[in-house]
Amino acid sequence: MSVVPMTTTPIEIEPPVSLWRDAWHRLRRNRLAVFGLVIVVVLAFAAVFGPYLTPYDFLSQDLNSRNMAPSLSHLFGTDDLGRDVFSRVVYGTRTAFLVAIVVTFIAVLIGVTLGALAGFFGGWLDRIVMWLTDMTMSIPNLLLVVVINASLKSPITSWMESRYLATLNPVYRETIWVDFLLVFGSMALISWPPYARLVRAQVLSIRSRPYITAAQALGLTNRIILMRYVVPNALGPLIVAVSAGLGTAMVLESAFSFLGVGVNPPTPSWGNMISDGLRVWQHYPHLLAAPAAVLGLASVAFSFLGDGLNDALNPRGAK
């Protein structure tokens, strides 16, 4: 009646090492990735707390100290209205992070849902999703944003202004979020296809793994199998894509703001600061250098972090 014992010698039981802790150990050994991570953490800190810590308000003008070179009182100097460039760059970080996080979050949400459903259930659902993906990918994002700006933004903004004048309802007073909602909302709606494709490909390979059949043989529902067995196993490559995607979204936000179709002044964005700085760079190079350097640093940091995560989460692919 006794159950056959595994072995006769007692076994040392070590504390379990989770996959994530394992990945963290590998990530820590990668210098570039750690550099990227540190920059990302510093920027994220600046985005959240920066505006409360900077010595000047990002909007307050001091016409007696215009276009000043960097100094101890103004780290990055001042611009043509005497505003502190450092404070504006820090606030620009908040703009960049806000846009990047919202855009990426919406895109990942749509992409993962559609990709997982398409990959798992296949058939006509898969065909429709893939058709939708191809169609969405064919829309050029710059063109879409310009079209939205030209067609939707000004009528909605002026409608809101007239509503405010008519009703004095504070809901209609601020129009800045219309920029965010329209421009970056539309950006989110067209940037999900890469995530959908990635997740679908992952799910297709995971779906045929024995542990999925085993889960089905346990009588678990498709919903549980998808959420607890399929998606967690597809997470590694997705995290890498999200890290790279955040960097891309930041650069896109700057690009749109640079072209005047993104965040509008006076709200600081690295893009519109670069655009302003470009006009006077021969005389005041710091006005261009400061936002451009931070944008470059952020973009590089996210891609180093993405590469490092890729190696840490897929150790077999690493050299």
Added chain:
Amino acid sequence: MMMANSIRQEPSAKTGERLLDVKGLTIEIETRNGPATIVDGIDLHVDKGETLGIVGESGCGKSLTMLSMMRLLPNKIKVTKGEANFAGRDLQKMSNSELRRVRGGEVGFIFQDPMTSLNPVMRIGQQLAEPLIYHRGMSKAEARKRAGELLKLVGIPGAEDRLDAYPHELSGGMRQRVMIAIGLACNPQLLIADEPTTALDVTIQAQIVDLVKDLRDKLGMSVVWITHDLALIAGLVDRINVLYAGTVVEDAPVDALFANPSHPYTQGLLASIPKLSDERSTRLSSIGGTPPEPGRRPKGCPFAPRCPLAEAICHDRVPTLEGLNHDGAHRVACFVAQRKLEAA
């Protein structure tokens, strides 16, 4: 406790009541050239408390029959004819939600490859708890407690501490024990073991067979053990079905099969087992040829092209399973074997 209800003596007591009854199950796969039959009208049954061994070479439809019976196969593979009754209900006609209650709740599975049949990103305690929460409505704490008991039941040392381990931290034998524990979690009436020892080394194989035998006797369930290794299961099963190209060619109590293998294919299988008493110089015996591909089944007996005893009738007509002895417990689908018996 649930496992106390029926403690049986070996060999397992048969009650004669059908638990699983598969009748004329035909399974087809969609190919580019249209549907091809993989399993052709298979009949098999398992009584309550009985242990059935299903043997046959790779690709003969052993696992396929069991998996498709539980509707666990991809859409390309379909059951086109026949029925599979479990405890009186046809699994093919059940609604999905009914079927989910049977899977895991009443029929437990153990799969071939313990290395890949566990979710790599979930702690084993959670994987064990999943069916308990879903089928038995246990709370997380109750399920965790029960998971610890199950790990102890399958002989994993330091069971409670192992609950928080990930599958990659366990050895192959340990993982197969975890798989068995998951299969048994809800105390199923039927355990289907699909070549559970193929991926393990020989000493662990014997441990796993003994473990299942032991648990079967403790828990009083029926077992279907799929394998290609006749010798391994000789001490475990009550009855053996030999499968060839998706049909049962011989069905016999285990002793009768070893004493009097009647189908030429069974004889070939038994002859292929190397014996220690063989001369070193003797070549290993094998059956010449390969099984027919799906979609290219011969007109007559599927084994006829490889059969040393084949006659004209074998290439022309398909033999059916006929009883060889007075009570029909030993049945064979072979014209030559059946005629020999009549002549005797």
